[in-house]
Amino acid sequence: MPRTDFNNLQTFIVVARERSFTRAAAQLGVSQSALSHCIRGLEEKLGIRLLTRTTRGVSPTEAGERLLASISPYYEGIETELTALSELRGKPAGTIRISSHDHAASTILWPKLAKLLPEYPELKLEININYGFIDIVAERYDAGVRQGDQIARDMIAVRIAPDMRMAVVGSPAYFSNHSKPRTPHELTEHNCANLRLPTYGGLYAWEFAKDGKELQVQVQGQMIFNTTPQMLTAAEEGFALAYVPEDLVERQIAEGRLIRVLEDWSPAFPGYHLYYPSRRQQSPAFALVVEALRYPAPQPRSTTA
Incomplete structure (x- = not known):
């Protein structure tokens, strides 16, 4: 087989991983037309199609997937070794x-x-x-x-x-209109800020434990977030209860801006x-x-x- 330009192989790896000429071009700092030219040249030299082009992007063909899987580890090893040379510079x-x-x-x-x-x-x-x-x-x-x-x-x-431990917290304004829950089961009567987890697409069930008994509660509420800071903001502003790492709310609790409940049900993780x-x-x-x-x-x- 004719000798292959290793720069073209590296270009193929980036495009195949990103599945986009636009993102690959930005990562490599070259134009999209230059990338297309490199890929066409590589495919012509190998005599086989490596990428399938669509209006939504690109994806490796069966041959492209095989080539990507076989050569990627070598390039990653080369990158690691080149980086390791920096140790010689101190x-x-x-x-x-x-x-x-x-x-x-x-x-x-x-x-x-x-x-x-x-x-x-x-x-x-x-x-x-x-x-x-x-x-x-x-x-x-x-x-x-x-x-x-x-x-x-x-x-x-x-x-x-x-x-770490988690804490259920609410603001004084919230508890002025709602009774404090005495058990995790009573959370179903409260407006709680939910967290959606991307891996499963579902809502996170709040976890509790006491005297060897573990319990999960699927809370309900008007708000669903996908990160913790927004849940905490909802609690601080009196909209809902939140279930957050306790170190995030220690200062607010000490200052009276948040009230912690169900502390005796908070397990260590x-x-x-x-x-x-x-x-x-x-x-x-x-x-x-x-x-x-x-x-x-x-x-x-x-x-x-």
């Missing part, structure tokens, strides 16, 4: 992409990783807010963040936060973990991020004779 470099819940991004990722940016100017961070259980390998993320009990066994998990494929080759930049996020293991208590 400063880790490269882009680290992380998929995360907005709560973890705001309270853990950003506070810790922001400290690295001034010291490592060639380090770039991309944090994508996502409530769904996405495939970080297929979506080309370096890592993801989930609670410890939600991570697949074939992933490496690094704890980045302590265990496994804290956030950073997870990534076990086969992933760690670049210096990625290793730096992992160590910056790692939650310190509790030290054993010393005993005295």
